[in-house]
Amino acid sequence: MIETDVLIIGTGIAGATAALRLAENPNLRIALITRSEPHDSNTYWAQGGIIHRGPDDRAELLVEDILAAGAGASLPEAARILAEEGPPLLNEILIQTSKIEFDKNKNGDLNYGNEAAHQRRRIIHVGDGTGAAISKGLIAALKSKPNIQWFPDATAVDLITYPHHSRDPLDTYKPITCHGAYVFDHKGRAVHRTLAAITILATGGLGRIYRNTTNPQGSRGDGLAMAHRAGARIINAEYVQFHPTALAVPGSEGFLISEAVRGEGGVLLTSDGHPFMQDYSPQWKDLAPRDVVSRAIHHVMEKNEYSYVLLDIASQKPAEEIRARFPNIYAHCLKFGVDISRDPIPVVPAAHYFCGGVQVDEVGQSSIENLYAVGEASCTGLHGANRLASTSLLEGLVWGNRAARDIAAKLDKAPRQIPTREMIPPWDESHLDADSDPALIQGDMQTIQNIMWHYVGLVRSGERLSRAIRELRHLQNEIETFYRVTKLSDGLIGLRNAIESALIVAQAARHNRQSRGCHYRVDSVDGEGDRLI
Numbered sequence: 001m002i003e004t005d006v007l008i009i010g011t012g013i014a015g016a017t018a019a020l021r022l023a024e025n026p027n028l029r030i031a032l033i034t035r036s037e038p039h040d041s042n043t044y045w046a047q048g049g050i051i052h053r054g055p056d057d058r059a060e061l062l063v064e065d066i067l068a069a070g071a072g073a074s075l076p077e078a079a080r081i082l083a084e085e086g087p088p089l090l091n092e093i094l095i096q097t098s099k100i101e102f103d104k105n106k107n108g109d110l111n112y113g114n115e116a117a118h119q120r121r122r123i124i125h126v127g128d129g130t131g132a133a134i135s136k137g138l139i140a141a142l143k144s145k146p147n148i149q150w151f152p153d154a155t156a157v158d159l160i161t162y163p164h165h166s167r168d169p170l171d172t173y174k175p176i177t178c179h180g181a182y183v184f185d186h187k188g189r190a191v192h193r194t195l196a197a198i199t200i201l202a203t204g205g206l207g208r209i210y211r212n213t214t215n216p217q218g219s220r221g222d223g224l225a226m227a228h229r230a231g232a233r234i235i236n237a238e239y240v241q242f243h244p245t246a247l248a249v250p251g252s253e254g255f256l257i258s259e260a261v262r263g264e265g266g267v268l269l270t271s272d273g274h275p276f277m278q279d280y281s282p283q284w285k286d287l288a289p290r291d292v293v294s295r296a297i298h299h300v301m302e303k304n305e306y307s308y309v310l311l312d313i314a315s316q317k318p319a320e321e322i323r324a325r326f327p328n329i330y331a332h333c334l335k336f337g338v339d340i341s342r343d344p345i346p347v348v349p350a351a352h353y354f355c356g357g358v359q360v361d362e363v364g365q366s367s368i369e370n371l372y373a374v375g376e377a378s379c380t381g382l383h384g385a386n387r388l389a390s391t392s393l394l395e396g397l398v399w400g401n402r403a404a405r406d407i408a409a410k411l412d413k414a415p416r417q418i419p420t421r422e423m424i425p426p427w428d429e430s431h432l433d434a435d436s437d438p439a440l441i442q443g444d445m446q447t448i449q450n451i452m453w454h455y456v457g458l459v460r461s462g463e464r465l466s467r468a469i470r471e472l473r474h475l476q477n478e479i480e481t482f483y484r485v486t487k488l489s490d491g492l493i494g495l496r497n498a499i500e501s502a503l504i505v506a507q508a509a510r511h512n513r514q515s516r517g518c519h520y521r522v523d524s525v526d527g528e529g530d531r532l533i
Helices: 013-022 059-069 076-097 130-143 169-173 222-230 290-304 319-325 327-335 392-413 438-455 462-484 490-511
Strands: 002-009 030-033 148-151 154-162 177-185 190-201 240-247 267-269 309-312 345-354 357-359 371-373
Touching: 002 013, 002 148, 002 177, 002 392, 013 030, 013 076, 013 130, 013 392, 030 154, 030 190, 059 076, 076 130, 076 392, 130 392, 154 190, 154 222, 154 490, 190 222, 190 392, 222 357, 222 371, 222 490, 240 290, 267 290, 290 309, 290 345, 319 327, 371 392, 438 462, 438 490, 462 490
Parallel strands: 002 030, 002 190, 030 148, 190 371
Antiparallel strands: 154 177, 177 190, 240 345, 267 309, 309 345
16 A cells, blocks of 8 residues: 555646646655556657747737637636746746757747647747657656655556545545545556545546547546546536547558648648648638648548548658658658658548546646646646647646645645545455456457547537447446456556546537537537538
């Protein structure tokens, strides 16, 4: 059993920032768990960049862009918090503390890029591997903190909450309170009680519940599902953003072609070379919000029976400039026979970002006492119905910092209330005889992914969503039966979370009959389904 002051589940930018801030108090004990190694996160995979504040930029302009992209569903207060606090925190935590070297121009100033639906050039980057650079910098900074305990190869199974896990029947009458999590140790194949005064969910998104996704293997909605089972309020779950451009060649498996490629002049083309985005968004063309571009590509593919469209940067920029700006994309595409400095890139939309999540307030506190959520697992209200490009990393930074500040103040004022060993029942696997079968897990996961892709994807309808829910409910019963008689593995835990997350998304999508942002219904009650954009 492990006891700590703060348990942080996940080590992307949000979890790492919270840990870094909390570790400033040497008296606080912090436990960091991650299902793989510390860099296994959506943060590490992020290519394009992070929002800063350009020389001709103002916080008010960024707020305008966030609210416009969010299609009327973004929380203005959250947008203001991000726009005002984000750039100074970026300077302090990423540049000064974590020593991240963002790209600079010939004068030695930060090199600001452009991305879709931004009024100003305000995106800073490290080539096309910005997330990897941020992740490495933050993890290196954390490794120097003696009061942080690391637990890699560990998967949270369920949150420990009162009254659910309490042995005292009178706790039934108290508000739901989180006291840590049951954590599965991959190597020891045992579940440990990890007790904490405060728990932070920083588990990332759920893109892996879709067949085509830009997300890493661990993005199965783990935090969402655990919080949902514990009774936390979930909001905006219908808003799943699809990135317009994932590499469409066999074996590439959802490799992201950054929005920065279009920001630097890339143009979307039909297979016969016709640029089509002006037909769908005359104002923004190829730099329209992601939901608009994704649906336009989907429509072009469906109408013409294409298996992909083309993204051309080669005719817009010199070859050497393309290779310098996008070295990772260039190298990866070249492995599959596509030279982006000479050839157009075959692309398709793919599930990319979850705009909903565990509802939290301005400091990341969820509806469950002592449970915080930050990053993509949370819903601050910032993204509304559609996320503005490059806001996600900055949101993780801002709310990771805010949650840490609030937790530190809370623990400083009141004694740390951690349950004793006797108050929490141990995990019991004594009645489980079967080992988890990887073939069954993989087969069920593929079924979830196919259902979500075809019925709860870019274009939705009541009929598709109802069928998805029926099939997912049946599958959930099968998976839960399997789970109840089988020894734990990371794959089994992820499968159970994936089916729960899929149902949360599908049910929210069926409930919301109004097309908005990245939730598009052809049978919309407001008539918006009659229009593609």
